[in-house]
Amino acid sequence: MQIFDLEKQGLRALNEQLHAQSTDTNQTSWEVINAKGSHSIAVGLDAPIAVTVKGSTGYYCGGMNKQATINVHGSVGPGAGENMMSGTIIVDGDASQYAGATGHGGLLVVKGNASSRCGISMKGIDIVVHGNIGHMSAFMAQSGNLVVLGDAGDALGDSCYEAHLFVRGKVKSLGADCEQKEMRAEHIAILKDLLERADANAKPEEFTRYGSARNLYNFDVDNAAAY
Amino acid sequence: MNDHDQNGIPYTTPRQSATFTQDVNSDIRRAAATGIYDIRGGGAKRRVPHFDDLLFMGASISRYPLEGYREKCETKVTLGTRFAKNPIELDIPITIAGMSFGALSGPAKEALGRGANAAGTSTTTGDGGMTPEERGHSSKLVYQYLPSRYGMNPDDLRKADAIEIVVGQGAKPGGGGMLLGQKISDRVAEMRNLPKGIDQRSACRHPDWTGPDDLEIKILELREITDWKVPIYVKIAGARPYFDTTLAIKAGADVVVLDGMQGGTAATQDVFIEHVGQPTLACIRPAVRALQDLGMHREVQLIVSGGIRSGADVAKAMALGADAVAIGTAALIALGDNDPKWEAEYNKLGTTAGAYDDWHEGRDPAGITTQDPELMARFDPIEGGRRLKNYLKVMTLEAQTIARACGKNHMHNLEPEDLVALTMESAAMAQVPLAGTDWYPGKPNTSY
Numbered sequence: 001m002q003i004f005d006l007e008k009q010g011l012r013a014l015n016e017q018l019h020a021q022s023t024d025t026n027q028t029s030w031e032v033i034n035a036k037g038s039h040s041i042a043v044g045l046d047a048p049i050a051v052t053v054k055g056s057t058g059y060y061c062g063g064m065n066k067q068a069t070i071n072v073h074g075s076v077g078p079g080a081g082e083n084m085m086s087g088t089i090i091v092d093g094d095a096s097q098y099a100g101a102t103g104h105g106g107l108l109v110v111k112g113n114a115s116s117r118c119g120i121s122m123k124g125i126d127i128v129v130h131g132n133i134g135h136m137s138a139f140m141a142q143s144g145n146l147v148v149l150g151d152a153g154d155a156l157g158d159s160c161y162e163a164h165l166f167v168r169g170k171v172k173s174l175g176a177d178c179e180q181k182e183m184r185a186e187h188i189a190i191l192k193d194l195l196e197r198a199d200a201n202a203k204p205e206e207f208t209r210y211g212s213a214r215n216l217y218n219f220d221v222d223n224a225a226a227y
Numbered sequence: 228m229n230d231h232d233q234n235g236i237p238y239t240t241p242r243q244s245a246t247f248t249q250d251v252n253s254d255i256r257r258a259a260a261t262g263i264y265d266i267r268g269g270g271a272k273r274r275v276p277h278f279d280d281l282l283f284m285g286a287s288i289s290r291y292p293l294e295g296y297r298e299k300c301e302t303k304v305t306l307g308t309r310f311a312k313n314p315i316e317l318d319i320p321i322t323i324a325g326m327s328f329g330a331l332s333g334p335a336k337e338a339l340g341r342g343a344n345a346a347g348t349s350t351t352t353g354d355g356g357m358t359p360e361e362r363g364h365s366s367k368l369v370y371q372y373l374p375s376r377y378g379m380n381p382d383d384l385r386k387a388d389a390i391e392i393v394v395g396q397g398a399k400p401g402g403g404g405m406l407l408g409q410k411i412s413d414r415v416a417e418m419r420n421l422p423k424g425i426d427q428r429s430a431c432r433h434p435d436w437t438g439p440d441d442l443e444i445k446i447l448e449l450r451e452i453t454d455w456k457v458p459i460y461v462k463i464a465g466a467r468p469y470f471d472t473t474l475a476i477k478a479g480a481d482v483v484v485l486d487g488m489q490g491g492t493a494a495t496q497d498v499f500i501e502h503v504g505q506p507t508l509a510c511i512r513p514a515v516r517a518l519q520d521l522g523m524h525r526e527v528q529l530i531v532s533g534g535i536r537s538g539a540d541v542a543k544a545m546a547l548g549a550d551a552v553a554i555g556t557a558a559l560i561a562l563g564d565n566d567p568k569w570e571a572e573y574n575k576l577g578t579t580a581g582a583y584d585d586w587h588e589g590r591d592p593a594g595i596t597t598q599d600p601e602l603m604a605r606f607d608p609i610e611g612g613r614r615l616k617n618y619l620k621v622m623t624l625e626a627q628t629i630a631r632a633c634g635k636n637h638m639h640n641l642e643p644e645d646l647v648a649l650t651m652e653s654a655a656m657a658q659v660p661l662a663g664t665d666w667y668p669g670k671p672n673t674s675y
């Protein structure tokens with residue numbers, strides 16, 4: 001295990017060392033101490049390493065991650081796991097706005113609550129939130145899965161495309177062109193797998209699926225008010 | 228046509244309204260027939276004060292010129308000297324602006340790369356991500372980081388020679404992109420992670436930051452991901468150039484790209500293109516003042532775009548304080564867009580060469596702004612690249628000709644004092660004297 005003191009050694013050195021790890025590195029386990037809300041911790045990683053961050057982080061923790069597994073023993077600031085491609089990010093605490101924004105792949109798990117715009121413009125990522133999510137979540141979500149064990153705020157899935165949204169609790173309101181969908185066997189299978197991988201204690205059958213009504217896919221003057 | 232009625236009373240001459248012109252009336256009829264606003268490509272078509280309204284004075288006794296062809300006039304420019312380990316060095320101060328794959332065909336992007344390479348300058352990706360054609364044929368490629376993040380991935384980010392965070396575009400400050408269903412081929416759909424054939428509306432704001440304080444943090448993230456190697460540009464539309472330039476510099480930009488309202492777009496609402504944003508000419512001096520006020524002129528480079536057509540425009544933009552310019556529309560015309568040789572086909576589309584702007588419909592006779600395989604096959608990327616190279620060389624020679632005539636041994640030595648304005652408006656915007664006077668509206672310590 002490599003211990004990295006962020007306060008003493010600095011952000012540049014941290015990311016530099018993490019970027020230096022290749023696919024066959026034998027320094028596979030890292031612990032970052034004294035995170036103290038710093039921005040851009042462990043961004044742009046591209047190796048199958050495990051990074052544990054002790055404490056809470058600022059913006060963009062794990063941004064654009066590939067391959068790495070990042071565990072945050074605290075809460076994360078805005079844009080955690082933004083545009084991640086693969087790998088796993090697990091946040092023990094809460095996540096601020098835009099968690100998993102535009103993510104293309106991998107798994108982001110938030111054990112607490114996630115704030116507004118969770119999964120905004122997501123493009124293939126899987127996001128599992130054990131608690132609640134805020135308003136405008138999954139706005140323009142393109143693909144991937146957003147699983148919420150708690151409740152969702154206003155305007156869930158506004159203008160979403162083909163992403164699957166699963167909510168166990170209440171949804172305050174649905175956004176434009178988002179509707180409740182039938183839960184078929186394939187969706188149950190996706191959910192089951194994600195709940196397991198996210199260490200979430202819930203049954204797939206308890207969830208409701210939401211997705212695009214596809215009415216706004218091509219401009220139609222009769223829908224003009226919805227745009 | 229009769230000029231009098233059956234009683235011999237003269238008719239008044241039929242008079243078209245200056246307010247309800249035939250153009251305006253056709254817009255009204257089109258709106259009434261369809262119920263949707265007009266979408267088109269290109270930039271503002273209305274006349275606004277522009278570089279044509281400025282002239283260089285040249286040299287005589289008070290200033291002496293340099294010998295054409297013999298005395299050197301340097302054109303090299305280095306971009307990204309503020310923070311990047313590897314700034315971009317260009318042979319000429321004319322870059323190719325970001326144009327999306329999706330809006331343009333793969334071969335058209337390839338031609339831009341070939342032409343820019345041969346002329347020693349950079350090209351820029353666009354909405355929709357980086358294609359291998361483009362990376363392969365551009366030795367210096369700027370990777371755009373846009374609100375939509377279509378096709379955005381860290382591998383391409385790390386392959387880029389610079390990153391351009393797009394905040395706005397001159398054609399549509401505050402608006403997002405549009406790519407309509409007709410142009411969503413399998414390849415475009417896959418790169419953007421969206422179903423084929425749907426109308427794509429790109430976001431107008433970045434999904435994970437808003438405002439200058441966030442931008443600073445976003446720039447830090449991009450620098451960390453790319454290990455501080457490549458320059459980071461921030462592209463802004465000509466909205467509030469003094470403040471936007473100030474904020475971009477404060478947020479840590481290496482280069483500010485400033486795009487005025489004549490700047491082209493692949494597709495957006497006509498009302499947006501014609502009515503939002505400021506003319507390029509009106510934006511340059513405020514942006515340069517912002518750089519100067521922060522002591523950053525030439526330290527943070529300024530690239531100006533929006534209606535650059537000739538070496539004269541390049542020289543004028545640089546005399547007003549730009550470090551380089553970018554071209555979009557002109558590059559497409561050099562490739563063969565809107566060429567009169569396709570007139571018969573333009574006519575079939577209800578338009579004429581020079582006016583064709585329905586690029587979003589994907590039926591471009593010249594095969595450039597399309598994803599249709601048959602139309603695309605009309606365009607030869609090698610020939611296109613050669614034409615672009617020629618055009619870039621001509622612009623450079625023209626700009627050098629002017630700079631030498633003003634006695635400058637480097638394009639960057641051109642200055643506002645080399646210019647006069649032909650109109651009050653352009654004098655006010657460019658803050659150079661009205662020709663024949665030593666005054667411009669708003670000149671400090673004068674009463675107008």
Ligand SMILES: Cc1cc2nc3c(=O)[nH]c(=O)nc-3n(C[C@H](O)[C@H](O)[C@H](O)COP(=O)(O)O)c2cc1C
Pocket residue numbers: 268269270324325326327330331352353354371393395396397462486489490491492493532533534535553554555556557586596
């Ligand atoms: C076909 C086309 C596609 C464009 N696509 C983009 C884009 O994806 N991203 C962007 O920032 N600007 C885009 N632009 C704007 C250009 O980058 C540039 O700002 C503009 O073309 C400059 O003005 P000019 O056309 O008068 O040279 C596009 C312009 C055109 C003509």
